[in-house]
Amino acid sequence: MSGLDEALNHAEICARETRRLVIEAGARHRAAEAFAGLFAGEQAVVVADERTFEAAGREVFEGFRRAGRPASGPVLFPPDIVAEDARVLELQSALEGLPGIPVVVGSGTLNDLTKLASHRLGRPYMVVATAASMDGYTAFGASILHEGSKQTFACPAPVAVLADLDVIARAPREMNAAGYADLLAKNVAGADWILADAAGVEPIDGRVWEMVHGPFRSWVESPAGIARGEPPALGRLVLGLMTTGLAMQEARSSRPASGAEHQFSHLWDMQHHIHGGSAPSHGFKVGIGTLASLALHEDLLGRDLQDLDVDRAVGRWPTLGQIEERIGVVLGTGSLGAKAVEEARAKYPTREQLRSQLASACNGWPASRARLARHLIPARDARDMLRAAGCPTEPEQIGIDRDRLRASFEQASYIRRRFTILDLMQRLNLMAPAMERLFGPEGAWPVQD
Ligand SMILES: [Zn+2]
Incomplete structure (x- = not known):
């Protein structure tokens, strides 16, 4: 001990x-x-x-x-x-x-x-x-x-x-399983912070980073022990959850604990998603969001951003008006759409800001790619860990079908001002090809036509 x-x-x-x-x-x-x-x-x-x-x-x-x-x-x-x-x-x-x-x-x-x-x-x-x-x-x-x-x-x-x-x-097993998924999600939160740091949007605070990612692997190493209710495994889980909360206190922000994976969960909350008569738990939604986000990170890792044409990406960047119009199409013009417009405005970069972000992310890509490769848990391993802990690992298990999951990648990018992989992929013009791959025959969620 x-x-x-x-x-x-x-x-x-x-x-x-x-x-x-x-x-x-x-x-x-x-x-x-x-x-x-x-x-x-x-x-x-x-x-x-x-x-x-x-x-x-x-x-x-x-x-x-x-x-x-x-x-x-x-x-x-x-x-x-x-x-x-x-x-x-x-x-x-x-x-x-x-x-x-x-x-x-x-x-x-x-x-x-x-x-x-x-x-x-x-x-x-x-x-x-x-x-x-x-x-x-x-x-x-x-x-x-x-x-x-x-x-x-x-x-x-x-x-x-x-x-x-x-x-x-x-406690009911599914409650501790949900906590395990909320903890495993910190791997994505960290990866998104690496990207935000690389793009010059939000620098990493080394002390807060170390609080979470120093001991992280030891907290999540025994998912089967969570499912069996074993006190040592639960102790590490609780320690991880509590320490992550303290890291948020320290940072005065949820950045250390929440990235794209939480945006999927928040989106489904805001859409009042119900499955089997009630809202799936926070952790179970975050767990599916974690698998979705890890798949996107893996797609990005397979690309060579140094070869990317930054001028072309900047040239194709939509105006704020076009983004607002798009939000109306994918999220409607009610309170959800209005909230998304407010958040999308807050993080909308000018062309100069965008050029600087993309140049910084692309020029620094060899170093950040190496860091991400060391940091990320492979999506396949994360799926096995979630399953062993007793969490859902397919979106359908929480009532989200594949078409909806696919639509959620874009929708989730608008609903919070936090910069995550969803933003980087959109700004680099890489979201559409990534969706083709993730939902194609070789992807994690093949969609049959
Ligand atoms: Zn959470």
Whole structure:
């Protein structure tokens, strides 16, 4: 466990807001002690849903009573709620009547609701994590459904995170599998950052890079252990997810954790995609987005950008008006199209800027190609890893058919201002041939006519 301890120490040092991170079996029993160490003399308010209260919340609540400082609450939600405005307001008004520092026992949704509600009330908070389902525990910002679309609201990360590996091992398998996919996605996020750096759009912050990509391979090495609920494998998964969140705190941006693969997932969220009666989990959508993005990276790796005619690419670059028109065609003119226009405008380069980006990316290609070749997990290996962890590996398994996946490559490029491989391929005029290859007879997703 020394590697784990070392990494944890490193992670704690790097956190701006999260001052205590505990990842161990039985961590729920240390909640009252950890709380007292950070918030001496303060009252705790336990927040949970009916399921997480049974899984760990009751023991956390009892722990405060045994420690001689009973917690208020619990504030209990029904299971399977959505992280949306109305729930944030509901929690805010419940907390207004209960002075004290929220201690939320749960995973993604409950953590996001408590993060935002606590911030709006001017209070810090603490979380006891019940599943390794995503990397948002320690992230700055809460992802909330607002007026029909998922948005990230700026608010501080929790002051303390306790991840109980016993509880996480008993969480539904698909939740931990989803977290594994969200973690594997960091490989694409890193590759996109290499491209953004090479194009002079967004330089790599070496310290943040090292936090994630230094230990990354050790975090994802045992996917079968995730499927079997083995505590050592879950411990590495949780450590990876938490550290990635801390890297986002450090960077004050989701760049270290989110690239093109997340844009596929956000696109499908914004399209209100439902499969089998509910929205597929964040991690499962990100997992398919990861395979799609890795296939595109592999296509790019096979090309020689030094031979590319930059003048020709600049000459063929559409005007902003043409891009806006195109967005209307592929995403419509409703709220989704309007959001995409706003994002596409924010990253639209002038011809001079484009020339400089492409010249920089193409001239530096031998070095960045070598770096990418070392960095990228082959798409085939990523598929095997996701499958072993219990994740979907075909788009149809989350209700996305191949034609829709193909259309999603272009659509996803418009919906966020972040520069990713989707932007580079479009600016280089390489997207159309890449689609021919990916969806052709030799590609990952052959489409029969
Ligand atoms: Zn994610």
